[in-house]
Amino acid sequence: MAERQRRTPRQARAGSTIDAILDATFQLLEAEGVERLTTNHIAARAGVSIGTLYQYFGSKQDILALIAQRRAETVRDAIAETVIARPELGSVRTIVRALMHGFEGSPATRQVLFDALFHQADDGMLARHHQVFLASITGKARLEVELSNESAFVLTHAAIGLLRAAAAEPELGLDPMVLEDELVRLMEAYVAALATLQAGRRTKP
Template structure:
């Protein structure tokens, strides 16, 4: 079945089937690791036929990409909500923590999902989420500083880039709590600098 004719879930039953497939894939990732993941195993765990699975997904990589995309979108929407409702500097930790926990699970699971996200979306995947985030907060957020395109780029790319590097460089065995502290330190310093720059001009 080609991608053009593959079904898109619209009814509640179809959505439940897709949810079951994605949840089964995540469970198997955690249980056996990405190398052991197969569409047959996913279908069996989800309680659907392999034919049903292929009605919605082209294969293992498509399942991983969909799982990663959902988690990325949920994190992006959560951060947009935080920026709109809690623009104070203290919300930085909540934003960083949301990014850190966006791809939960074992290191191998997080690596597989991040790889799938970038394989599916290419080098433009972060840019698309960046643009969607800016659209979500446009006219709704009171940041207290000038969000130039350059500042927005740094704010939305810095932590994501470092977290991806930490996932790839798993041999460093970085402590998650200490890494969170350092990322918060980085972002708070940058936001404070933006606030100071605006105050100096006024």
């Protein structure tokens, strides 16, 4: 039976409340920025009491962390589907676009969510995303290159790190379309270098 069907009415209400809190937080981030974001404002926008909010979240940072985690899960799953369906180099642009647009919102909002995601790295969240991604494509993706744990780490974290830096420096006025081209070029060059290296190893006696 599907998870949604197994939920009790109480679980469904809890899920709806959490979704309302997350949506309200994102809306306030977009409208007023993180500096003016408080749990009281979030509760009011979500239509719940402050006590109800604290039943689910210990702090504003916990709410931001869950938003960032859900965005990261969506991006991770979209990339896994792309890698499985289209293992050729042409899929790199689709992957870059998933990374760029998975964390929607203004540059300031994206920076807050990227920071929340990287803050979770302290408790191993990014490592778990990385492991889930590798597990999801193992045995399913027919890649042009073999991705070791290290090379997969470089591919995913290099792009995420650069996008986080771009969100943190809006004064640079980076053109999103040009930035997309540059990220695609970077990732394609890395994948091509891996392919060349692995081909050379296979031809050695």
